[in-house]
Amino acid sequence: MSVTVGNILTLPSFKGAAILAGAKALDKIVLQVSIADSPVTAVDYKVAKEGDFNLSGFYYARENLASMYEFLNILIATNASGLCLVDEYIHELPGEIVEFCDRMNFPVLLNDVNIPYSVMIREIIELLISDGQRTLMETKIDSLVNDVIDDVHKLLILREINPKFMNYISVIYVLPDENETEGSLHPVLDFFNSSVVSSGVFYKGGCLGFVSYSNPILEEPGDKMEFHAARIKELCPNAAIGISGPNLKPVQISVAINQAIAAAATKSADRVVYYNDLGIIKLLRLLADRPEFEEFYHEILDPIWKFDEENNADLFETMRVFLDCEYNYKKTAEALFVHENTVRYRINKVREILSLKNPHHNFIELFSIAVKCCDIKKFR
DSSP states (O other): OOOBHHHHTTSGGGTTOEEEEOGGGTTOBOOEEEEOOSOOOTTHHHHOOTTEEEEEOOGGGTTOHHHHHHHHHHHHHTTOOEEEEETTTOSSOOHHHHHHHHHTTOOEEEEOTTSOHHHHHHHHHHHHHHHHHHHHHHHHHHHHHTTOSOHHHHHHHHHHHOTTOOSEEEEEEEEOOTTSOGGGGHHHHHHHTTSTTEEEEEETTEEEEEEEESOHHHHOHHHHHHHHHHHHHHHSTTOEEEEOOSSBOGGGHHHHHHHHHHHHTSOOTTSEEEGGGOTHHHHHHHTTTSHHHHHHHHHHHHHHHHHHHHHTOOHHHHHHHHHHTTTOHHHHHHHHTSOHHHHHHHHHHHHHHHTOOSOHHHHHHHHHHHHHHHHHHHTO
16 A cells, blocks of 8 residues: 555645545555755755655745746756645645646645644654555565465564464454545454454455454354454445454464455345355366466456447446355346346347356356355455
């Protein structure tokens, strides 16, 4: 993850800030924060750094278009990330300056002069530090996911996440819906961190929850996971939730994380998937790095994707919903808001495209496996 101008707008000191220009460039990456309240000189080209987010009162350029252009050209030439003005001397930008910034994809904000520079700077620096710490933690979790470190270092990473973890651990991976941002997971993260013996961290666009317990016989980890899943569904109703197997020791954390990620990547109408219920997916994941794996699902799915693209059709989506509805034509039709005969036509069309001579249940099984392979590859 990187800090963007859009992220800065979520900070408390920027909650009332307005976007004067460059609204489509809020994804500019911020690397540091600077103050720019002096007239432009030649030294600015040497001092300015890529990724600078500048704070300014714009006093020296408030009534001078040439000075505005001169200053903005320096920021753009040095790949600055953005500019935040305070409204002491300027309350809006001339129209041609707004058009210029929009054209150059350069964001300009306007904030309240009563908010001290020191507060804005502190919050931005804290955001940058937090992002750096998160990046470092993601790197450490990568080493767990890829299982490239020994047991001692695994335990050290776990201790860094939470020194209070107990004798057994389960992992929950929560992925937001494709129409939601990672920000929707903040309540889930807070939920994991509300207990002394559990912790949550952001990872790869989702949230990893580590839930520990001392005695799997007395504490019934299955009930504990059901409780967590129910609460997460309340906090983030559209998220996919993957849950690892129970009774795993801390040294098995690599196994637990991969199981949770694999489960979350599996489509389910309930949106909660337990790794132990995955069945054939466990086997498929072992083959995912072989070239034949990808060749298999492309051979099945590419002709369907091509037909959908060329004919503005929905064969692939219809098949996915058909699988989710347990091969029930009526439920599939209701889910897609189409007639049942339309569902039957589309499914028969898929069989025709693939020229499959197998009995119907084998055809469905083949398509189902291909989709599972595609999902596995997508989330690896």
